[in-house]
Amino acid sequence: MRSILIGVGANLPIANNKPRKTCGAALFELEKKGIQIIKRSSWYYSAPVPKSKQPWYVNAVVALKTALAPEILLDTLLLVENEFGRCRGKQNAARVLDLDILSYDNLTKTMYSPARNTLILPHPELMNRAFALIPIRDIAPNWQHPTNKLSVNELIEQLPPGQSINKAIDAPGFFGTEFFGNSI
Numbered sequence: 001m002r003s004i005l006i007g008v009g010a011n012l013p014i015a016n017n018k019p020r021k022t023c024g025a026a027l028f029e030l031e032k033k034g035i036q037i038i039k040r041s042s043w044y045y046s047a048p049v050p051k052s053k054q055p056w057y058v059n060a061v062v063a064l065k066t067a068l069a070p071e072i073l074l075d076t077l078l079l080v081e082n083e084f085g086r087c088r089g090k091q092n093a094a095r096v097l098d099l100d101i102l103s104y105d106n107l108t109k110t111m112y113s114p115a116r117n118t119l120i121l122p123h124p125e126l127m128n129r130a131f132a133l134i135p136i137r138d139i140a141p142n143w144q145h146p147t148n149k150l151s152v153n154e155l156i157e158q159l160p161p162g163q164s165i166n167k168a169i170d171a172p173g174f175f176g177t178e179f180f181g182n183s184i
Helices: 019-032 070-083 130-139 151-159
Strands: 004-012 036-040 044-046 057-065 097-103 109-113 116-121 165-167
Touching: 004 019, 004 130, 019 036, 019 057, 019 070, 044 130, 057 130, 070 097, 070 116, 097 116, 097 130, 130 151, 130 165
Parallel strands: none
Antiparallel strands: 004 057, 004 097, 036 057, 044 057, 044 165, 109 116
């Protein structure tokens, strides 16, 4: 089976829905589009990277199963972001939803994506982000970075200092059980 890891995050509410509920609904939408979610990490709350005054993020990582090629998967993720009201503007701005391909079947290349122009695999900032690496360790503790072959634990040990991240408590009815039962 392919090893496809997707980062999920948000730090702005949509209407009365908190970011964590939005992230859960986005995963449900991916399933409706035929992307099978195999595993989900715990939810985490993390300070913005780079540091800013915007709200903290809720983050998780999911392992997927899909027949979609990487560039088509990216286009699908961007479509879901748009469906949830994501407006791209300033880099590192606060957002209602962020879906990123972190790693796709250990590919190490840059490709063209019609919706985004460029897709770099693995994600170029992956090694610098606690909010991605710590959730990866939850669901793929033996994962290795496709380029440098470092384990997820080695990458976590080498993270730049100053990143704040806290595990959230999964509550029934607040995604975890609301959208997927206990399967994710």
